Amino acid sequence: VDVTLRWCDAGDLPDVMEADGRAFGFHYEADDLDDKLRLHDPTDFLVAEDDGRVVGLTDSFPFDMTLPGGAGIAVRGVSWVSVQPTHRRRGILTALMREQHERFVADGVAVAVLTASEGGIYGRFGYGPATLVRKVELDRRLVSVRRDLPDAGPVQMVTAEEARSLLPERFERWRLRTPGGISRGEAYWTHWFLDKAAWRGSASKRFYAVHDDGYVAYRRVQQWHDGLPAHDLEVDDLFTASEAGHRDLWRFLLGIDLVGKVTVWDAPLDDPLPFLVDNPRGVRTTALLDGLWVRLLDVPVALAARSYAVPGELVLDVRDDFLSRGGRVRLRGGPDGATCTPSTDEPDLALGVGALGSLYLGAHRATTLARAGLVEERSSGALARADLLFGTERQASYGTPF
Numbered sequence: 122v123d124v125t126l127r128w129c130d131a132g133d134l135p136d137v138m139e140a141d142g143r144a145f146g147f148h149y150e151a152d153d154l155d156d157k158l159r160l161h162d163p164t165d166f167l168v169a170e171d172d173g174r175v176v177g178l179t180d181s182f183p184f185d186m187t188l189p190g191g192a193g194i195a196v197r198g199v200s201w202v203s204v205q206p207t208h209r210r211r212g213i214l215t216a217l218m219r220e221q222h223e224r225f226v227a228d229g230v231a232v233a234v235l236t237a238s239e240g241g242i243y244g245r246f247g248y249g250p251a252t253l254v255r256k257v258e259l260d261r262r263l264v265s266v267r268r269d270l271p272d273a274g275p276v277q278m279v280t281a282e283e284a285r286s287l288l289p290e291r292f293e294r295w296r297l298r299t300p301g302g303i304s305r306g307e308a309y310w311t312h313w314f315l316d317k318a319a320w321r322g323s324a325s326k327r328f329y330a331v332h333d334d335g336y337v338a339y340r341r342v343q344q345w346h347d348g349l350p351a352h353d354l355e356v357d358d359l360f361t362a363s364e365a366g367h368r369d370l371w372r373f374l375l376g377i378d379l380v381g382k383v384t385v386w387d388a389p390l391d392d393p394l395p396f397l398v399d400n401p402r403g404v405r406t407t408a409l410l411d412g413l414w415v416r417l418l419d420v421p422v423a424l425a426a427r428s429y430a431v432p433g434e435l436v437l438d439v440r441d442d443f444l445s446r447g448g449r450v451r452l453r454g455g456p457d458g459a460t461c462t463p464s465t466d467e468p469d470l471a472l473g474v475g476a477l478g479s480l481y482l483g484a485h486r487a488t489t490l491a492r493a494g495l496v497e498e499r500s501s502g503a504l505a506r507a508d509l510l511f512g513t514e515r516q517a518s519y520g521t522p523f
């Protein structure tokens with residue numbers, strides 16, 4: 122790799138944004154610089170330079186992530202990753218990933234996470250797909266909330282100013298009960314509420330409706346349905362901390378007149394929605410994709426931080442070809458917590474660190490990964506034990522695009 126890597130400061134941001142815009146296909150405007158300065162810590166950007174020009178970059182955000190059992194763990198969320206079209210496939214991304222993740226390790230970060238533009242990039246760096254994102258569409262003229270359900274609790278439409286003070290606390294209550302839930306800090310919320318015209322295409326500004334236990338934020342898009350003007354409704358956020366809140370917000374959404382299609386980008390696989398409505402087939406899954414990718418950087422710390430569905434033990438032989446952060450560990454876990462310590466005992470399972478990342482939030486089963494050759498069962502019954510241990514009560518979901 123014939124480039125120089127360098128950590129940035131605030132003065133680098135215009136060049137970084139120019140390079141980011143080229144990679145992802147847009148131009149930042151002058152006032153975007155101030156917005157980004159509020160959102161990013163410029164010293165978290167790592168750039169690759171060729172002859173003084175930025176030709177590759179990566180960034181990360183500090184987040185808190187909810188783990189199965191409800192504990193939280195500090196993670197770094199990798200973002201703004203790109204290499205300029207003139208310099209691709211020369212190993213620049215690989216060099217950036219190595220330098221950035223070695224800094225995470227030096228800073229004591231046990232887990233890194235990201236969402237990927239393409240599914241083929243990050244497995245080689247020890248990441249495993251660890252949640253699923255499901256896009257759901259309903260035609261609200263064909264689907265209603267069941268009539269036999271209890272009466273709706275109050276749902277109120279509020280202004281953006283009111284939403285700014287009402288949403289964060291409701292989001293946080295959802296996040297703390299959802300494995301994989303990624304925190305949103307003040308800077309994130311401020312940026313999210315800017316809701317600039319340039320970011321929303323032909324869709325409206327957001328509308329907000331709140332319930333005691335949650336909220337929905339959505340946009341309306343003018344469409345023609347069967348020759349008549351109507352709106353489609355695109356849900357940005359729908360987060361609730363109770364089943365009553367979930368039901369009441371869906372009743373609200375499906376009751377909005379002059380609307381045809383309702384689209385939700387991230388409905389968990391275990392969302393009860395199909396059973397809440399009178400026409401389950403009307404809830405159509407139109408995409409099912411990898412969501413959050415997890416990279417364990419300190420296996421013992423990461424595994425001991427979550428709790429496990431049932432009491433049990435496993436000796437894991439973890440391979441890490443990219444950063445050599447693997448090794449053999451004994452995990453003892455249960456609903457009340459866990460310990461994880463280095464071990465020299467015979468392993469029950471052998472797996473790559475990426476496969477362990479895929480198990481970490483409970484969204485994928487060891488048995489499934491073994492069928493794909495990603496986990497090797499070394500002692501009889503270990504796969505079934507791993508399935509039980511790592512399983513979660515609620516489907517993992519990250520909630521925060523970054």
Ligand SMILES: CC(C)(COP(=O)(O)OP(=O)(O)OC[C@H]1O[C@@H](n2cnc3c(N)ncnc32)[C@H](O)[C@@H]1OP(=O)(O)O)[C@@H](O)C(=O)NCCC(=O)NCCS
Pocket residue numbers: 144145201202203204205208209210211212213214215216236237238239241242245
């Ligand atoms: C993805 C991207 C950053 C890769 O950068 P790069 O410097 O070309 O990557 P490297 O040269 O370090 O490639 C390392 C390996 O990954 C592979 N690879 C890189 N990009 C890939 C992709 N999009 N899909 C599959 N494999 C990919 C390379 O072939 C190489 O494989 P090898 O080690 O077997 O030879 C670059 O193509 C890019 O900027 N894409 C557009 C923006 C983007 O999608 N960013 C990621 C946001 S999450």
